[in-house]
Amino acid sequence: MELLGIITPVLAICVICLVFLLGRKKSRKGERLPPGPTPLPILGNLMQLNLKNIPESLCKLAQEYGPVYTVYFGLKPTVVLHGYEAVKEALIDQGGEFLGRGTFPIISDAQNGHGTWAATQACALTRNQTCKQTGSQRGKLLIHRPALSPLSCTSKGILFSNGETWKEMRRFSLMTLRNFGMGKRTIEEKIREEAQWLVEELRKTKAHPVDPSFIFSSAACNVICSILFRERFEYHDEKFLFLMNLLNANFRQINSPWIQIYNLWPKLMKHLPGEHKSFLKRAKAIKHFILQKVKEHQESLDQSNPQDYIDCFLIKMEQEKQNPTSEFHLENLAVCGSNLFAGGTETTMYTLRYSVLLLMRHPEVQAKVHEEIDRVIGHNQSPSMQDKMKMPYTEAVLHEIQRYSKLFPYSVPHAVIQDTKFRQYIIPKGTTVFPLLSSVLYDSKEFPNPEKFDPGHFLDESGRFRKTDYFVPFSLGKRVCIGEGLARMELFLLLTTILQNFSLKPLVEPKELKTQPVICKIVSIPPPFKLCFIPR
Template identity: 55%
Template sequence: MELNVTVTLFLVAFISWLLVAVAKRKGASKGKLPPGPTPLPLIGNFLQIKSSETFKSLIKVSARVVFANGDRWKQQRRFSLTILRNFGMGKKSIEQRIQEEAQFLLEEFQKTSEKPFDPLFFLSRAVSNVICSIVFGDRFDYEDKEFLALMKIMNDSFREMSTAWAQFYDIYASFLKYFPGPHTKIYDLLEDMRLFVAKRVKKNQETLDLNSPRDFIDCFLIQMEKEKDNPASEFNVKNLELTTLNLFFAGTETVSSTLRYGFLLLMKYPEVQAKVHEEIDRVIGQARVPNIEDRNQMPYMDAVIHEVQRVSDLIPMGVPHAVTCDTEFRGYVIPKGTEVYPMLSTVLHDPTKFKNPNSFNPENFLDASGRFKKNEAFMPFSAGKRICLGEALARMELFLFFTTILQRFRLKPLVAPRDIDLAPQESGFANIPPLYKLSVVPR
């Protein structure tokens, strides 16, 4: 009897506290924060957000209404951008590196002898080798076992970040971090990748020449040496490992996943693939390697790549931004420190900017005369100060890889085009391309 009374009193006290907390929050934020469902203490908006479909849940909520930040982020981003440019990002030197890697990829495709294969690791190895040449100063052989293992870990990590468990953990990390379970798997995978990077860092440290940097890691180590007497410096081994990991991870999975989605879309819409082949034959022919200058003469290919990026909607919620000061927005005030997600998917599927936004149609990026036209709603690389660091590199890679592959091969599906399923494996932080096989037929 006493136990029942105690439990009853506890529940009454808890509910009373809950109601007071909600009332205080509503009173404090009234007329300031944009309207939305009131988060409950401890569980927040758990009842309004489905962890397996975070983006869709947030869209429903809105109808009623890579992760560092601050000075560390600013320093690391500024430094990274400078070094990437010094090593050729967006320049002729990196173009030649992409062209070279594309030829290695063609050789691998040729070895399939028109037999069905899964393109996942073919594409991730090729794309990863481009960023490896900047970060590590060299490429890996496609059969290197350590490299293959790393590609699998990286792909598993990208997929795991979008599972229901990972989304659930991301929302309730402050509570769930004290409990073991499948929601922590992503951190085990990321630690495996960090250890790989750590080995490369140690190797560079042992052979470092302060006057002759070979790659991104060397440049960071040299900066560490310059700032070794500065106690406030953000240039240390831990940040080197994490920054390198970010570049390596983001520089591989985003572009390779877009290529995989692109292959799938070109097979589902064979008439589009046929038009791409015609433009390649007319502008480039078969006698030379494609180069980035060809893009200006190939509006249809450019439009197709833009539409692949729009429809694949790879990072639907973008990366989180933080409000740096109290910000007025449409009559509301968003307090300093509030996390804001740009919800890129809503822009990429805006019916006022794209005709039939849920369909694949390269005409979205062509004018009446067939010339390429820009669209202000096209922002797959995010927006603001957190816009993708490697946008220029990614745009160059997508054009050169797509064009080089389609110059030499026709992509052949194993099922009828109408039966090709575009639904992602997982949809959370990213829309993960479905697994599939195809054949490549020499042209």
């Protein structure tokens, strides 16, 4: 019996290995994937990666296997692209083939897993609507969307969608954001106004130590809220606090072991308890909030005078109501709104956190930025985008902050949309691809001493701002971040307004401040800290 107890697990392991090897052999028929470390059954190459700093592990593997190689996350192969040449060749030179979005099960289930609920909500919004719109009169829209239920399994929205859904949603969203001067205020004016509210909130700290995360997040969220549904919240509004907690918790949890395990084995994990359940509930709550705002807009929409993103989307829905295959329906609006809402809030907040942390760590840089602000803008007017061209040093500092912090070390996963010949390899349709952006941002040939924070990386010998193709924090190609322009504007206006009004004082000696991320996986999370905002 004792011998049988030993033989049984050994046989089980052998069977698992045999099934794995046969399946791998079958899947590789006709394929010529790039080389890489030998994967283990079920686990793939997880044991060869530092799960606390996956990007660093991927960079080390590139030293052994070259700029294009394959790793297995569980049973699924992922092609890693290391260095500017490989990333550019894929995302720009062969951008049409690398256009797909890689699988991200927790996000797909967050967006589509509650499809019945979302469809019910969407139908509830339209059930009692009456179309009274004639000419430029105000009225309610009857949105004809018979295809809402049942929902297809195709991902919705902008960030994680593919095919026609992605093309239509991205094209519409870009056009809407670019043309957002149609209302009474432009996007820049909204950001400048929010920057002043931010300053007032910082003054309330009275130079006492404070963690700036919530204040920064609130400012960024209000900018997005004004674009999505022309509304801003007081920083201590209860509904606003609830939303901030939802966004912050999910953004941080995206790096957690629970989410990583869910992404590897979603069919198993969705039936088990764990933190992933909380993630899905919070995502559902954010979608519900967006749909409630949509309902309010439906009741007050003036088609002749759209005021925000939701208005524009609802008008497009009405224009295409006779098209049964239209991508403009309430489910897509809810997911697009959630994508913009979450992405535009937390990424800006973390970039601002890195900004003040790095400026405290390097007081000489902070002093030079203060000097340029005082000389170009002064103290009697608020910063504007017109000032940017006259401030090369500040522009270099902003770029260096984004380069050094590498907020998204390997972009959101891509995928090839067809069997693709890349260099001497054949990558099968649907294979996930990781463009390792950190390997471009830390390229030692383009940025001498890349591990060092140095605004000189973006200045020429004459002190003028220097552009470089290696600046890729927003990725490259057709899948480049849709909010890049907005993010650049926010970062410049919010940070220069803060520095125009305050000096940043750390609670310890500058050299004691740690700037390396505490978590570096999908997102690089900066270490916690407090500081004093000293009025100037």
